[in-house]
Each structure stands twice: as C-alpha cells, then as structure tokens.
Amino acid sequence: xxxxxxxxxxxxxxxxxxxxxxxxxxxxxxxxxxxxxxxxxxxxxxxxxxxxxxxxxxxxxxxxxxxxxxxxxxxxxxxxxxxxxxxxxxxxxxxxxxxxxxxxxxxxxxxxxxxxxxxxxxxxxxxxxxxxxxxxxxxxxxxxxxxxxxxxxxxxxxxxxxxxxxxxxxxxxxxxxxxxxxxxxxxxxxxxxxxxxxxxxxxxxxxxxxxxxxxxxxxxxxxxxxxxxxxxxxxxxxxxxxxxxxxxxxxxxxxxxxxxxxx
Numbered sequence: 001x002x003x004x005x006x007x008x009x010x011x012x013x014x015x016x017x018x019x020x021x022x023x024x025x026x027x028x029x030x031x032x033x034x035x036x037x038x039x040x041x042x043x044x045x046x047x048x049x050x051x052x053x054x055x056x057x058x059x060x061x062x063x064x065x066x067x068x069x070x071x072x073x074x075x076x077x078x079x080x081x082x083x084x085x086x087x088x089x090x091x092x093x094x095x096x097x098x099x100x101x102x103x104x105x106x107x108x109x110x111x112x113x114x115x116x117x118x119x120x121x122x123x124x125x126x127x128x129x130x131x132x133x134x135x136x137x138x139x140x141x142x143x144x145x146x147x148x149x150x151x152x153x154x155x156x157x158x159x160x161x162x163x164x165x166x167x168x169x170x171x172x173x174x175x176x177x178x179x180x181x182x183x184x185x186x187x188x189x190x191x192x193x194x195x196x197x198x199x200x201x202x203x204x205x206x207x208x209x210x211x212x213x214x215x216x217x218x219x220x221x222x223x224x225x226x227x228x229x230x231x232x233x234x235x236x237x238x239x240x241x242x243x244x245x246x247x248x249x250x251x252x253x254x255x256x257x258x259x260x261x262x263x
C-alpha cells in the first residue's frame with residue numbers, strides 16, 4: 001500500500017508539473033532566457049488569452065534559437081495574424097513555403113496545408129487552413145472550419161480557384177488571359193452552396209478574413225446560392241456557381257494544442 005501511495009504522489013506531482021503557471025514560466029525565463037520549453041508554453045498561454053503580440057514575442061525568440069523549426073513558424077504565423085501584423089505574417093509564410101520547397105524536412109514535405117490563423121466571432125471559432133499548392137480540379141487557397149462550443153458547425157467557408165471557373169471567366173472576358181479566378185464560397189453538409197465574392201486573382205488573406213467575419217455576423221449576403229436538387233441532398237463539394245442562380249439572404253472552439261514541449 002505504501003508503495004502504491006508513493007506512486008500516486010509521484011504521478012500527481014508529474015501531472016501538476018506538466019501544466020506550469022505563467023509565473024513559473026516567467027521565472028524559468030529569468031533564469032534562462034533561452035529556455036525553449038518556457039518560451040513555447042508562455043507563448044501558448046498568452047495566445048490563448050488573445051495577447052497575440054506577446055505570444056509572437058515569445059515564439060519569435062524561440063524561432064531564433066532554431067530557425068529551421070517549421071512547427072514554431074506555424075505558431076508564429078497564427079500569432080502575427082491575430083495581432084494584425086500582416087507584413088510579418090506574410091513574410092513568415094514565405095519562409096515556411098521556402099522551407100517546404102527545400103525538401104529538407106520530410107514531415108513538412110508531406111503536409112498539404114497548415115493552420116495559419118484562428119479567430120473568434122461571438123460563439124463561433126474559425127480555424128483557417130492555408131494550402132501550399134493549387135492542385136487538382138478543385139484546389140483551395142484557404143478553408144475556414146467553424147466550431148461553436150467545441151462542436152463543428154454544419155458548414156464551412158473556403159476560397160478556391162478551379163480551372164473550370166477560370167476558363168469560364170476568361171472566355172466571358174471578366175478576367176484577362178493570364179489572370180486566375182478565385183471565389184469565396186460557403187458549403188453546407190446537406191449540399192447547399194453559396195457564393196459571396198469573386199476575385200480577379202488571389203486575394204489578400206486579411207481582406208478575406210474580414211469578409212468571413214462579416215458573413216458569420218450576417219452582415220454580408222451571398223451573390224448567388226444553390227440547393228441540392230435530389231432527395232438525398234447530394235451535391236459536389238466545393239463547386240462554385242459560375243452565374244447567380246438565385247438571390248437569397250445569407251446570413252469553435254476545439255482546444256488549441258495545450259501539450260507543452262519537453263525540456
């Protein structure tokens with residue numbers, strides 16, 4: 001019994017040590033400003049408190065210790081977007097893409113996207129995926145996954161650029177021969193689809209983010225919408241409307257990773 005009680009005490013102490021307080025992390029950094037474990041977890045804590053500038057400060061310091069750590073770069077990008085520092089975010093994204101193209105990181109090479117941003121609109125939490133490449137018949141630039149009270153909502157938004165839509169736009173003369181059409185759409189699980197905007201070329205992410213916020217609030221209406229024509233509600237996913245079919249009014253929080261790095 002005594003051995004068992006000692007085991008339980010050690011286990012409790014270990015679990016408690018896995019979740020340090022902010023004060024403990026700051027104290028650790030006073031002792032060692034290059035403590036990567038403290039930098040990562042303090043960045044995570046401040047990010048979850050929406051103190052994005054402070055999170056960026058800690059993760060930037062962590063990146064300086066290991067510039068090749070692409071996982072830290074992903075977190076830093078999220079902090080920059082949260083802080084509204086678009087120039088820094090885009091610079092970091094360019095570096096991350098370059099690291100992937102270098103072929104030096106096997107795990108990174110396998111990834112098709114990364115989480116570039118998270119933001120809250122009322123009770124809705126949006127997780128934004130940015131895709132590395134426009135590949136396939138229906139490639140995406142960004143996808144906005146929505147959750148509320150930890151539960152996925154029945155729809156998502158995305159910005160895509162499909163060859164068929166681009167060819168149609170070039171044929172009708174709405175874009176030039178060297179331009180590419182992008183479109184912001186909403187997709188519902190039962191097959192309903194709405195289009196909110198068309199772009200002549202790849203739009204600026206910050207502007208798209210503002211549009212999605214307005215859509216979630218109900219302040220931006222779709223320019224076209226379609227509903228499934230069969231009883232099962234089947235419809236191709238991520239297929240934009242090329243012309244308005246009908247006018248209609250349109251109108252998360254999974255836990256952000258909390259696992260700290262080991263020292």
